Amino acid sequence: DQVLHIVPETFQQVQHLQHLCSTLMLDLWKPQLLEDIRAGEDLHIRVPAPLVQEVKDSLDQHMISYKVLINDVQELVDESVLKERSQRQIPEGYNYTEYHPMEEIYEWMTQIEKNSELVTQHYLGNTVENRTIYYLQISQPSNKPKKIIWMDCGIHAREWIAPAFCQWFIKEILQNYESDATIRRFLQNLDLYVLPVINVDGYIYSWEAERLWRKNRAPYMNGTCYGTDLNRNFNSSWGSVGVSFNCTSEVFCGSGPESEPETRAVAQLIEEKKSDILCYLTVHSYGQYILTPYGSTTTPPSNNEELMQVAQKAAAALMEKYGTSYKVGSTSLILYNNSGSSRDWAHMIGIPFSYTFELRDNGTYGFVLPPDQIQPTCEETM
Amino acid sequence: SPALELPPSHSLPGRAAALAAAFIAWRRGTPGRGPALRALSRARRQDIDGVGHKYHLEFVLEDIFEKDSTVNCTAEVLYHLGNKNAAPDVQFTIEGELKNTDEADNLFYNRIKSLKNELVAENIPDSYGNVPPEMEPIRALAWAASGYVIWKNSNENTKYQLAQIKHVKQVKRSDEYLEFDYMILLHENVSQEIIPWQMTVLWHPQHGIEVTQNSRQPKHV
Numbered sequence: 001d002q003v004l005h006i007v008p009e010t011f012q013q014v015q016h017l018q019h020l021c022s023t024l025m026l027d028l029w030k031p032q033l034l035e036d037i038r039a040g041e042d043l044h045i046r047v048p049a050p051l052v053q054e055v056k057d058s059l060d061q062h063m064i065s066y067k068v069l070i071n072d073v074q075e076l077v078d079e080s081v082l083k084e085r086s087q088r089q090i091p092e093g094y095n096y097t098e099y100h101p102m103e104e105i106y107e108w109m110t111q112i113e114k115n116s117e118l119v120t121q122h123y124l125g126n127t128v129e130n131r132t133i134y135y136l137q138i139s140q141p142s143n144k145p146k147k148i149i150w151m152d153c154g155i156h157a158r159e160w161i162a163p164a165f166c167q168w169f170i171k172e173i174l175q176n177y178e179s180d181a182t183i184r185r186f187l188q189n190l191d192l193y194v195l196p197v198i199n200v201d202g203y204i205y206s207w208e209a210e211r212l213w214r215k216n217r218a219p220y221m222n223g224t225c226y227g228t229d230l231n232r233n234f235n236s237s238w239g240s241v242g243v244s245f246n247c248t249s250e251v252f253c254g255s256g257p258e259s260e261p262e263t264r265a266v267a268q269l270i271e272e273k274k275s276d277i278l279c280y281l282t283v284h285s286y287g288q289y290i291l292t293p294y295g296s297t298t299t300p301p302s303n304n305e306e307l308m309q310v311a312q313k314a315a316a317a318l319m320e321k322y323g324t325s326y327k328v329g330s331t332s333l334i335l336y337n338n339s340g341s342s343r344d345w346a347h348m349i350g351i352p353f354s355y356t357f358e359l360r361d362n363g364t365y366g367f368v369l370p371p372d373q374i375q376p377t378c379e380e381t382m
Numbered sequence: 383s384p385a386l387e388l389p390p391s392h393s394l395p396g397r398a399a400a401l402a403a404a405f406i407a408w409r410r411g412t413p414g415r416g417p418a419l420r421a422l423s424r425a426r427r428q429d430i431d432g433v434g435h436k437y438h439l440e441f442v443l444e445d446i447f448e449k450d451s452t453v454n455c456t457a458e459v460l461y462h463l464g465n466k467n468a469a470p471d472v473q474f475t476i477e478g479e480l481k482n483t484d485e486a487d488n489l490f491y492n493r494i495k496s497l498k499n500e501l502v503a504e505n506i507p508d509s510y511g512n513v514p515p516e517m518e519p520i521r522a523l524a525w526a527a528s529g530y531v532i533w534k535n536s537n538e539n540t541k542y543q544l545a546q547i548k549h550v551k552q553v554k555r556s557d558e559y560l561e562f563d564y565m566i567l568l569h570e571n572v573s574q575e576i577i578p579w580q581m582t583v584l585w586h587p588q589h590g591i592e593v594t595q596n597s598r599q600p601k602h603v
Binding site for chain 2: 334
């Protein structure tokens with residue numbers, strides 16, 4: 001269907017147009033009534049596709065000039081429906097380019113689930129201070145079983161850009177699901193499980209008390225010392241290297257593997273679903289790294305070549321966006337030795353692709369990355 | 383012994399590069415200019431018997447205020463085997479010129495000199511990473527001075543970054559120097575520790591930066 005714009009010049013033209021519109025029952029957009037068509041004033045009519053040629057011929061015959069205002073009405077309708085639907089999928093007015101406290105993130109998760117048919121919110125477990133840990137599942141309804149990609153953010157409280165990225169990621173997927181064939185194809189075969197904040201207690205503590213807090217808030221030594229490094233607490237060569245057994249240390253590995261409820265909550269779910277999980281991603285900051293297993297040993301994992309290949313490709317694609325350079329390699333070689341990490345553990349129990357992302361920056365701002373870097377960081381990481 | 387080529391992504395040359403950048407920040411930093419490491423391009427290492435490990439580095443620096451303002455550098459970093467308390471030796475060459483900050487420096491100098499009350503500030507950057515424009519020179523001074531502290535306290539198993547200025551207080555002086563008493567937080571990347579450090583910093587546009595006093599502070603529990 002097309003919409004034509006005509007400015008009749010004479011009364012004769014007006015009469016002809018009125019006749020044309022009524023005989024063919026054309027849809028008057030402006031003015032609304034036939035009798036209001038006047039010389040010298042705008043006339044907009046929608047012409048159904050099969051009649052377009054006939055109408056144009058008739059106008060030409062009578063020397064009435066016209067312009068095509070809308071070339072394809074259906075296209076325009078489709079576009080605006082898309083926009084409306086995608087705007088409804090994400091909560092109105094949620095600002096993804098600023099950092100949000102935990103209360104707002106909880107609210108956001110509820111809203112996201114409400115607004116989208118693709119998203120369901122799930123209970124994962126409780127923290128030390130008895131707060132709820134939720135993850136979001138993004139799933140296209142289908143009767144065939146799908147593989148899973150798991151991504152968690154915020155194991156370390158002070159790394160605020162990581163939960164910001166998890167939220168951004170979900171927003172991007174939902175907003176572009178309708179219009180992006182790649183995303184749709186992706187979700188045809190894969191489910192996404194995203195955990196925006198694992199270390200809820202620690203995250204809240206970094207907002208309210210100590211910005212550079214890293215660990216969880218488990219009390220040790222009769223409450224004189226707090227916090228286990230959750231990323232040293234997993235059951236992967238636990239306690240062997242790059243850790244401390246002293247609670248005062250930032251890399252205190254806890255009283256035993258999976259001693260922390262947050263660790264257990266994640267481990268339980270992943271263990272349960274491990275045969276379906278294709279890829280485990282854990283998001284941290286800072287340093288600009290894509291890290292592969294292992295941290296506990298320099299012996300490469302069995303599928304090291306493939307792991308590296310995929311990571312190199314990711315780093316290259318990332319660099320294309322804003323020129324940000326990420327270093328790629330095994331943790332023990334390019335960062336430091338550490339045992340008990342979630343990434344190592346995921347790979348050890350059989351998940352083939354397991355990576356740690358350390359997002360921007362290189363140290364200029366470090367953990368306190370300014371909000372104007374949220375967007376470029378997230379865009380390039382997508 | 384010959385120099386061995388290392389992947390620039392590896393941890394050891396990465397630490398050496400961070401150290402070199404900190405040293406350059408100390409030697410070349412001003413209230414208007416904060417050199418920072420953008421990326422390490424190339425690294426070689428020499429194990430010198432009886433002396434130590436020497437890294438030959440090629441890297442790119444950016445400015446903490448202007449990310450797109452970059453410059454290429456080379457440096458040699460020698461970690462001494464023997465004396466564990468000796469700071470590593472650093473030599474560097476910057477290709478080309480760093481931005482001239484004389485005008486900005488003088489503006490800052492006059493601004494502080496004319497303050498009725500001593501400058502006091504906290505949390506730079508703040509929790510959200512924001513730095514008010516009038517605090518940028520204060521941050522740059524800390525960036526440069528922390529370069530000195532980082533250099534003096536680094537070894538092959540450490541990688542320090544300035545994480546935040548917790549507190550800064552100007553100390554009025556009768557001579558022409560400006561004096562600031564800083565409490566900064568250093569992030570040590572290998573242990574992941576946040577280390578409070580006190581520094582007393584003297585500065586004058588013509589005479590440069592001097593750290594007259596610095597000491598590691600206890601982590602408050």
